[in-house]
Amino acid sequence: MRASEMTKLILLLSIVTMASLPPMAFSLDGDSESGERIYLKRCVGCHGVDGDGLGPGSERLIPPPRDFTSGMFKIMSTAFDGYIPQDQDIYEMIRIGMPGTAMPGWEDILSEQNMWDLVAYIKIFPGFDEEQAGPAVEYGEPIPSSAESIEKGRELFLQDDRCSECHGKDGKGDAIKRLLGDNGERTWPRNLTKPWTFRHSNDQKDIFTRISVGIPGTQMPSFADPGSKKMLSVEDRWHVANYVKSLAKTVRVVNAENTVIKSLRVEGSVPAEVDDEIWEQAIPSSFFLVPQIIVKDRHFTPSNDTVTVRSVFSADEIAILLEWDDRTKSLPGDEDAQKIADPEVLHQDMVSIQLPITVPEGMEKPYFVKGDTENPVNLWQWASGTTTEPQSTSLVKAAGFGTETELATDSLKASGAYESGTWRVVFRRSLSTESSDDLQIQEGIFIPIAFSAWDGSNGESGTKNTLTTWYWITLESESTALPFIGALIALFLVIGLEMLWLRNGAGRRNPST
Amino acid sequence: MNKIPKLLQLILVVGGIYCAFVLVFDVILQQVIPNSLLNMYMFFIAAGVLAVYTFTEEGTEELLAPIKALVENPDKVRTRNIVFVLTPLVVAAYIYSQLLPSIEAPVELRSIHPAPPSSVKIYGKRYDLKTLENPYRVLETEDPEKFRELVSTGADIYIQNCHFCHGDKLDGQGPYAAGLNPVPLNFQDVGTIAQLQESFLFWRIATGGPGLPDEAAPWISSMPIWQDFLSEDEIWQVILYLYDYTGRRPRSWEE
Numbered sequence: 001m002r003a004s005e006m007t008k009l010i011l012l013l014s015i016v017t018m019a020s021l022p023p024m025a026f027s028l029d030g031d032s033e034s035g036e037r038i039y040l041k042r043c044v045g046c047h048g049v050d051g052d053g054l055g056p057g058s059e060r061l062i063p064p065p066r067d068f069t070s071g072m073f074k075i076m077s078t079a080f081d082g083y084i085p086q087d088q089d090i091y092e093m094i095r096i097g098m099p100g101t102a103m104p105g106w107e108d109i110l111s112e113q114n115m116w117d118l119v120a121y122i123k124i125f126p127g128f129d130e131e132q133a134g135p136a137v138e139y140g141e142p143i144p145s146s147a148e149s150i151e152k153g154r155e156l157f158l159q160d161d162r163c164s165e166c167h168g169k170d171g172k173g174d175a176i177k178r179l180l181g182d183n184g185e186r187t188w189p190r191n192l193t194k195p196w197t198f199r200h201s202n203d204q205k206d207i208f209t210r211i212s213v214g215i216p217g218t219q220m221p222s223f224a225d226p227g228s229k230k231m232l233s234v235e236d237r238w239h240v241a242n243y244v245k246s247l248a249k250t251v252r253v254v255n256a257e258n259t260v261i262k263s264l265r266v267e268g269s270v271p272a273e274v275d276d277e278i279w280e281q282a283i284p285s286s287f288f289l290v291p292q293i294i295v296k297d298r299h300f301t302p303s304n305d306t307v308t309v310r311s312v313f314s315a316d317e318i319a320i321l322l323e324w325d326d327r328t329k330s331l332p333g334d335e336d337a338q339k340i341a342d343p344e345v346l347h348q349d350m351v352s353i354q355l356p357i358t359v360p361e362g363m364e365k366p367y368f369v370k371g372d373t374e375n376p377v378n379l380w381q382w383a384s385g386t387t388t389e390p391q392s393t394s395l396v397k398a399a400g401f402g403t404e405t406e407l408a409t410d411s412l413k414a415s416g417a418y419e420s421g422t423w424r425v426v427f428r429r430s431l432s433t434e435s436s437d438d439l440q441i442q443e444g445i446f447i448p449i450a451f452s453a454w455d456g457s458n459g460e461s462g463t464k465n466t467l468t469t470w471y472w473i474t475l476e477s478e479s480t481a482l483p484f485i486g487a488l489i490a491l492f493l494v495i496g497l498e499m500l501w502l503r504n505g506a507g508r509r510n511p512s513t
Numbered sequence: 514m515n516k517i518p519k520l521l522q523l524i525l526v527v528g529g530i531y532c533a534f535v536l537v538f539d540v541i542l543q544q545v546i547p548n549s550l551l552n553m554y555m556f557f558i559a560a561g562v563l564a565v566y567t568f569t570e571e572g573t574e575e576l577l578a579p580i581k582a583l584v585e586n587p588d589k590v591r592t593r594n595i596v597f598v599l600t601p602l603v604v605a606a607y608i609y610s611q612l613l614p615s616i617e618a619p620v621e622l623r624s625i626h627p628a629p630p631s632s633v634k635i636y637g638k639r640y641d642l643k644t645l646e647n648p649y650r651v652l653e654t655e656d657p658e659k660f661r662e663l664v665s666t667g668a669d670i671y672i673q674n675c676h677f678c679h680g681d682k683l684d685g686q687g688p689y690a691a692g693l694n695p696v697p698l699n700f701q702d703v704g705t706i707a708q709l710q711e712s713f714l715f716w717r718i719a720t721g722g723p724g725l726p727d728e729a730a731p732w733i734s735s736m737p738i739w740q741d742f743l744s745e746d747e748i749w750q751v752i753l754y755l756y757d758y759t760g761r762r763p764r765s766w767e768e
Contacts, residue, residue: 041758045672045681057672057681102688104681109701256691259618288692293677294737300677363621367723367732375732446619469694470733472618483612487605494601501584502597 028116032129035121038114046102051125060300061102064185071126072182072217074098075200077209080222082134090119092200100197137212137224143238145204145245152236153243162230163240166219167192171247174327174421178340182217186342188303189220191325191421193249197305202248207241252308252323254286261285261449261473263311263318270312270319274417274424279321282310289324289453289466294369295401299464303327303455307351307468313475318441319428320473322351322451329418330456333387340457347456349384350465351416351425354450355439357397365448368470370398378439379404382414382425384456391416393427397437401463407437444477519576523566527559549620623695623730626709630726635719635740645712647749647763660753667754670747678735683758693735700759707761714752714763718743 040049046065048055053067066073075093076085094115097105106115123129143149157163157171168174171192181187195202200210211232214222223232223240232240264282271278287309291302307324330349331337338346355378356366366375379396395409411433416425431441441447452467454460517525534554538546546554567573583593632641652660672681678697680687685699698705706714716724722734739748756763 042682045668045676055672056669057676060673102676102681104686106682108684109682254691259694260616262616288689290689290692290735291677293689294735296741363623363730364727365732368735372723372732444614468692469735474616476616477614479614483609486612487609490608491601491605494604498597498600 028113030113030116030118030120032117032120032124034114035117035119038110038118039121042106043118051122057102062186062301063101063181064183065103067183068122068125070182070217071128074215074217075210076213076216077136078134078213079137080213080224083216084128084131084133086133086136087119087123090122091115094118096201098199100199137209138234139205139208140234140238142205142208143235143242145242149239149242150246151243153239153241153246156232156236156240157243160230162223162232168421170420171244172325172327172421176340178342179219181219187218188327191327192244192247193252194305194325195245195248196253202245204238204241204245207244208237211237211240211244251284252286252306254288254306258285259471260446261309261311261471263313263320263473263475265476265478266312266314268314270314270317270428271426272319272413272428273415274321274426278312279310282312282321284308284310284323285471287451287468287471289451289468292369292452292463292465292467295463297463299460299466301458302460302466303458304453304466307451307453309451311473313431313441316432317428317430318475319426320353321424321426322353323422323424324351324453325421326418326423326453326455327421328455328457329423330384331387332456337457342458345459347454347459347461348386349423349456350381350452350454350461351423352379352381352396352452353427354379354452356448357437357439359439359442359445359447365470367400368450369467370401370404373399375399378437380412380414380427380429382416382427384416384418384423395438407435409433409435409438411438441475443475446472446474449473518579519566519572520579523562523576526562527555530558531555548617621730621733623733624728625695625698626713627726627729629713629716633716633720633724635716636745640712640715642712642716645715647711647715647752649749649753650711650763663750664753664757666747667750667752668758670743670751671754674739674742675751683755695730695734697736700755700761703761706755706759706763709764711749711752711763714755715748718748718751719745 039047044055046055046057046061047053047068048058048065051068053065055065058065071083073085073089073093075098076089078085078089093103094110095105095107097103106118110118120129157167158169163171166173166177166179166189168176168189173189173191179187179189190199191197198206199215200206210220212222212224214220214225221228221230223230223237224234225231262283262285266278285308286306289302289304289307291299293300304324304326307322310321310323312319326349328340328349329337330341330346332346332348354370356371357376357378360375364375366372366377370379371377376397376399379398381394381396383392383394385391391414393412393414395407395412396404397407398404411430412427413429414425414427416423418424429441433440439447448470449472450468450470452465454465460466534546534551566576583589583596629642631643632639634640649660649663652663676687677689678687678693679685679700680690680697683700685697685702687697690697700706717736719738719740721738722736723731723738725731725734743751752763
């Protein structure tokens with residue numbers, strides 16, 4: 001009797017313990033001593049010897065490295081009132097890293113065991129080695145994505161400005177407010193159209209988790225908090241997750257293989273405005289913008305990350321459309337713009353196209369940062385203007401940093417427009433000009449081209465900007481009959497040879513005739 | 514070998530080499546060879562193989578036998594007709610595709626590790642790269658504690674200046690690496706610092722991309738000129754760190 005009661009109890013107990021285990025459950029026991037050794041070799045540069053996030057590299061990083069002693073972890077799947085992440089959460093961040101930050105994934109050089117050792121060690125800083133994480137988020141029944149679910153999600157996203165308050169109405173994270181993290185560092189609401197910048201991933205389930213838990217240490221709140229007026233039911237959170245996932249903009253993803261901008265021939269004149277229908281036909285090419293950390297003064301905390309380029313040309317003009325996400329329309333003199341600027345000095349937003357003055361014959365190009373003395377470059381520059389000054393366009397000649405001189409021009413024109421987190425600027429110029437300081441543009445050749453951008457609300461001006469390396473632009477040459485004629489000639493030539501050979505061969509077969 | 518007709522052998526050899534090229538470069542090394550270059554290589558290889566096969570008169574005859582038979586053997590009329598119709602079409606199609614305007618970016622070949630100059634001017638002084646050595650290397654055996662300290666200063670310099678491009682794992686995958694061409698070099702790779710002397714690194718770090726000779730296309734390298742930012746000592750220390758973290762040894766003069 002007593003024995004069978006014991007078995008029942010044990011059975012019951014084990015069911016309870018099994019049920020309370022985190023759902024992803026697979027984990028290895030970490031050895032914190034081994035973890036410490038690895039930590040001291042590989043992590044102290046950023047996270048600091050004491051785990052306080054004050055390593056020597058920390059000053060030049062936004063977001064700053066995590067301060068483990070604070071016990072705050074951004075990516076967590078513990079239900080909203082818990083503050084201790086699941087071990088698996090910490091493990092995943094070490095394994096795959098945090099895209100869009102300096103935190104790399106370590107799975108390519110550390111073994112699974114070593115990464116669990118690190119988890120065990122890191123948990124000691126906030127004292128989490130002695131506490132138990134609370135239960136994980138409830139997922140309920142996932143709702144598969146469908147047009148209906150996405151539409152529902154969109155409504156919830158916009159309802160009472162629930163998400164759009166920070167992420168903007170199109171989800172581009174165009175800041176309306178100045179957001180600070182818990183340690184006073186600047187944070188930006190994520191641009192939801194760029195899934196590759198998500199700290200974790202834009203997997204439907206991961207988005208669901210972020211919406212449920214929020215992102216601790218930042219202003220991204222939990223929407224499972226029963227105390228919040230904007231709380232969402234489990235079902236609604238799946239709809240919103242499906243909507244967020246649907247925002248990913250695939251045409252503007254950078255494709256490393258694509259290094260050539262193809263300018264499309266158009267009849268009539270080239271478009272002067274950014275919203276001309278013709279741009280729909282031009283092929284977009286996207287490139288990464290890299291902060292200027294090459295010459296003095298360097299810029300370590302960029303905010304612009306990519307630029308998308310399209311081009312068309314007519315018999316006498318070329319137009320180039322640049323499009324880039326910039327969270328802030330920087331308008332010096334404007335109070336609202338001033339409020340979200342960081343640091344307090346507000347500059348104009350700017351963009352420029354860099355072209356060589358003479359198209360290189362061989363391999364040699366101008367130095368990719370503003371040319372060099374032997375190979376000067378042209379810069380086509382546009383600035384967004386202030387409350388008192390309109391937008392401006394200028395043509396600059398440069399032969400290295402600090403040598404920029406403005407040239408007079410009446411053939412270069414530009415105009416830009418800002419809409420929900422995106423600048424679009426169209427440049428126009430005649431293909432040929434009178435000036436020997438101008439690039440003369442011809443069809444059918446490859447012309448090196450590079451770009452720079454400045455976000456004036458992010459303290460960017462002068463050498464503090466983001467830039468690309470050299471890419472190419474080419475104006476498609478008029479289709480000619482040459483390939484066709486060539487093919488025809490080849491065809492008849494080969495047939496002729498065959499005939500000749502046949503006659504000879506036949507002759508040899510019947511020598512008597 | 515004798516069972517396979519010579520002509521087929523020839524086609525197999527040339528085709529095999531082509532496939533091997535594509536396999537090794539495109540698939541294994543992920544370093545696609547530009548078409549124009551591949552065409553040139555294949556031309557020389559085909560010409561070479563042909564020369565071997567037609568070295569003797571019998572060789573030539575054997576090689577051409579199946580082609581001759583095609584024309585002269587009445588039993589093969591049908592095959593002949595097919596071949597004779599297809600050949601001109603294939604040739605015409607090839608010529609057509611070659612004459613279409615190209616949209617492939619021009620090829621840029623650069624030497625990754627060019628020969629260093631024998632002496633260079635850095636910090637306003639002349640350095641003879643043939644005899645230059647890392648002044649701190651000796652501490653590795655003479656004063657290991659001091660050596661560890663210098664490696665750790667090197668680590669700080671690295672994380673403040675270099676990881677943005679070369680990556681905090683020194684694998685060339687820093688947060689901005691994807692936007693640069695040429696890509697920042699991967700120090701974990703056996704083909705970089707393990708093959709080089711410390712004086713070579715000193716020259717490369719101090720003078721950066723613009724310090725390269727023309728064959729290495731200095732105009733596109735984003736490697737900064739570090740003599741503008743770091744002291745001579747700091748450069749030597751960061752070099753100690755590069756070797757220490759990756760567990761590689763610098764190449765020494767004896768080798």
